Amino acid sequence: MASISTIHAGTGTPGPRVFHLGSTLRRRLATTLRSAFLLFVGFVLFGPVIILAAFSLNDSIILGFPFKGVTLSWYVEAVNEPDIWSSLRASLQVAVIVTPICLLLGLTSAIALTRFRFRLRGPVTAFVALPLVIPWLIIGVGSLLFFSATGMKLSLLTVGISHVVIAFPLVTVLLSAQLYRLDPHLHEAALDLGATEPETIRLVVLPLLVPTLAASAIFVFSWSFNNFIVSFFTAGFENTFPIWVFSTLRRARDLPMVNAISTLISAVQVTVVMAAWQVLRRAMDKRGQDIREIVAGS
């Protein structure tokens, strides 16, 4: 066997040249495939949004090619639709109230779970994280059953409560990860230098958590603002923006208007999040922290 393979290798003198040619071809092919793959992923990710935005400018109620002409009339119609504004206000109200509550619950639970050692810490951690893995549909249906069983009238309050349930565990997880990464001696150093426990939290722990808190706020806000499934089951006769979108979609005539307002809202959200991120990055820079710490660890 050994001798055969030796002979084989020995006689294959043109081999390297063929191989060389092949490798150039292969490289080109690989580059082409890579680009194609990237294009495909980009298309799948952003295609729907781009199509949505494109058809919001189409002068026709039919979502299909060919384009009939460019118009802003759908935007005018959307802006003049009172239901849009009331549903947006409802969504905004819920998100604005849900966000600080989630931050507070997330912060206290994260500090408790990382700093204190108590019996049942493991089970409690799992319990807190549970809403992150339960499908929102189940949480929505469960909340509906819970509220009707306890006789609570469905309203924006019940929407807010169920949003807190789904969103605060995310804050707990993000903050716990950051707390674990902090040097445990920072806390001891503060105590050693004469700070009481509350002073230590206020002066050392919290400032180091600010970036993570800010990132959490962005996440919670958009989860709450954009949530459809859970809101759908718990809103009763109230309309949040996603619920309004869903109900309006059933009338084909209004489709272009939904496109228009959705495009607008998406653009606003993207702008706000990006601006918040920039502000955060500058603030952290000034304090000697790197924004990448939030996602990648320090």
Added chain:
Amino acid sequence: MNDAPYALELRKVTKRFGDIVAVDGIDLQVPQGEFFSLLGPSGCGKTTTLRMIAGFEEPTEGTLLLAGKEGNEIPPFRRNTNLVFQSYALFPHMTVFENVAFGPRRARLPEPEVRERVMAALETVRMAGLAERLPRSLSGGQRQRVALARALVNRPAVLLLDEPLGALDLKLRKEMQLELKRIQREVGICFVYVTHDQEEAMTMSDRLAVMNEGRIEQIGTPEEVYHRPATRFVAEFIGEANILEATVDRVEDGSPVQVSIEDGTTTTVASCNEADCEVGSRVLVVLRPEHLQLHRSRPEDLPATEGRVAEVIFQGSVIRFVVERLAGGTLTVLDTTATPHRAAPGDGVWVSWLPEWAHVVSSSDL
């Protein structure tokens, strides 16, 4: 300052974590203004001892006295002690100035005094020029200095240091050793320094305690601990030691103890731990490598043992000979490279020592 004779005193202090005894009934007294080291291998209880002094752990048994007052249960933020952490634990979101000002501000000192004290502390550690920098833009050695200033600025009765030089490279470590000693002399505060590096402890300490398995094996000046180790553990942990088994021949008041080594050589020894020295008891003779000398033939008026050179290792300022004894075992001999005579591997030699450098410890902890 306080009139108490000791800045710090531990009486029969024990710390248990569950079934594990981390610190086992240790006693020690550290006077005001002393540079004291706790030296031992990892897991010997030295860091636990330090954390008890700082207030992060409470002794299971025994009493801890800070400036003469019982301090077992004083929380860390009310203790007149400050700890320099091995990881420095500088607050990353605060400038050097803010880090150092953290303690004085917690003590509610007026801001002008805070400023004055912080700058003085930074001056002491030669970091005044970098007061507005953030910790992440400092080198390891600079962070070390800031951590030191942050502790010193509070004028603690006892400054505790937990292997503070462990993360620095060798050259910087040597520099900082001298620097720490200078600062300690300058501020006159009692330093308690934890390290596993015996050379570091010897360089800086006025006195040191050698710890092993939660107990203190010996407390003394570096010279005492080096020349008259209390146990075999101390002899081997501090510096290098050649250990020979022997039997005590003669103990008389006023004259040196005489022992005989198992190959028949008899020698008087300079010192002997009292409890071990009874005629007929089995003991160990401790000989430091630099106190040994090589001879081509048996020296006439010195105790000596015969062997063969196994290895010659040139180390720059010193040269190291490993000698296999005919009676079994090996001896290490250190000589300066200034000495002209040389021995080569395979040479038959005699290894002699001066009785005034020989020391005897008990063989009970073999």
